[in-house]
Amino acid sequence: xxxxxxxxxxxxxxxxxxxxxxxxxxxxxxxxxxxxxxxxxxxxxxxxxxxxxxxxxxxxxxxxxxxxxxxxxxxxxxxxxxxxxxxxxxxxxxxxxxxxxxxxxxxxxxxxxxxxxxxxxxxxxxxxxxxxxxxxxxxxxxxxxxxxxxxxxxxxxxxxxxxxxxxxxxxxxxxxxxxxxxxxxxxxxxxxxxxxxxxxxxxxxxxxxxxxxxxxxxxxxxxxxxxxxxxxxxxxxxxxxxxxxxxxxxxxxxxxxxxxxxxxx
Numbered sequence: 001x002x003x004x005x006x007x008x009x010x011x012x013x014x015x016x017x018x019x020x021x022x023x024x025x026x027x028x029x030x031x032x033x034x035x036x037x038x039x040x041x042x043x044x045x046x047x048x049x050x051x052x053x054x055x056x057x058x059x060x061x062x063x064x065x066x067x068x069x070x071x072x073x074x075x076x077x078x079x080x081x082x083x084x085x086x087x088x089x090x091x092x093x094x095x096x097x098x099x100x101x102x103x104x105x106x107x108x109x110x111x112x113x114x115x116x117x118x119x120x121x122x123x124x125x126x127x128x129x130x131x132x133x134x135x136x137x138x139x140x141x142x143x144x145x146x147x148x149x150x151x152x153x154x155x156x157x158x159x160x161x162x163x164x165x166x167x168x169x170x171x172x173x174x175x176x177x178x179x180x181x182x183x184x185x186x187x188x189x190x191x192x193x194x195x196x197x198x199x200x201x202x203x204x205x206x207x208x209x210x211x212x213x214x215x216x217x218x219x220x221x222x223x224x225x226x227x228x229x230x231x232x233x234x235x236x237x238x239x240x241x242x243x244x245x246x247x248x249x250x251x252x253x254x255x256x257x258x259x260x261x262x263x264x265x
Contacts, residue, residue, distance in 0.1 A: 006220055008037050013051050013221040017228020020055040021188060022236060023125060023167030023248045024255075028114035031161060032259060035111055043214050049202040050218045054225035056195040059188050062233055067192075078141070088145050089152030089169075089186075090193045096156045097198070109161050115259035117162025122252030128171050129246050136177035140186055147176045151186065155194070162256075165191065170245070180240050188233070 015033050019026040030048055033039075041047060060067060070079045097104075137143055154172025158165035166187045173183025 005041070005217055008039050009047070009217045009221040010224050011037065012039065012047070013054065013224030014228045016048075016051040016221075017055050017058070017225040017230075018232045020052065020225075020229055021059065021166050021191065021233050023121070023164050023170055023245060024252060025114070025118060025121070025158075025162045025164035025167065026052075026055070028118055028162035028164070031109060031114050032111055041214060041217070043218075045202070045205075047214075047218060047221055049199055051221040051225040052195060053199050054222040055229040056191060056199070058226045058229035059191060059233060062230065063188065066189075082140065085140070085143055085145060085148035085186075086189055086193065088149040089155065089190050090197075092149070092152040093155045093159065093194055094197060097159055100159070101201070104159055104161075111259065112263050113160070114162035115256045115263060117160050118252045118256030118259065120256075121163050121167055122249045122256060125167065125171060125245050125249035125252065128174055129244050129249065133174060133177070135174075135179035135182075137182060138179045140182055140189075143178065143182070143186065147173075147178065148186075150176055151178075151183075152190070155190065165194070167248070180244070181237070184237065184240055 012030065012033060015029050016026055019029045034044065034048075039047075070082055073079045074083060137147065151169050151172045154175075155165060155169045157163050158168040166184075169187040169190055170180070170183045173186060174180060178186070
């Protein structure tokens, strides 16, 4: 593999790690970045799966105490309720994703779709933030199963590339009365089964395209994505304690409009 390929792997790992848990769409940024770099390895799709795994493992590491507590004490009522909420939120995207996965990949994984979804998502965030809704649910423990399920329904919009999984779940949570930190952290926990499930399906799908010569490139992207996601999540949690999501709305709108203009040239 050439040094350029490794540089591309580093850049894509950074993009994935920084954007996976922010309301800006990691899938959209990866599609656009791969297109701009001309990243066309035979196993490019598998590479994306690997760096997404690096990002989700970063969240698992950051929230390892909570995850171990749930896993080790699942026989207890509080842990069962937490697991039930995550499961209820996981179901809608899992069902829709399994039913329409091939169709979505065939028709929606395109730069123009991503660019338009970036703009639409930014407008939605802007409108929700302008409403200045008072939160009613101040912790994940206070969330109801109904709220969790509806957050999961909101997440299904993220099946459209460029929408943002975290953005859809966080904004859905705000509309349902969740405090912004609660909505954000629940989005992180919900990402774990969703992304592990998607990763498993893609590994099975692309297992035959990986060659031994690309292992180093995969490992590079994985490691970079892991550490970029660690930094991004820590900074994001600190940020939302004092600020709203309006900068992300403007970023999405400006970036999306710029991409539409570029693609139409």
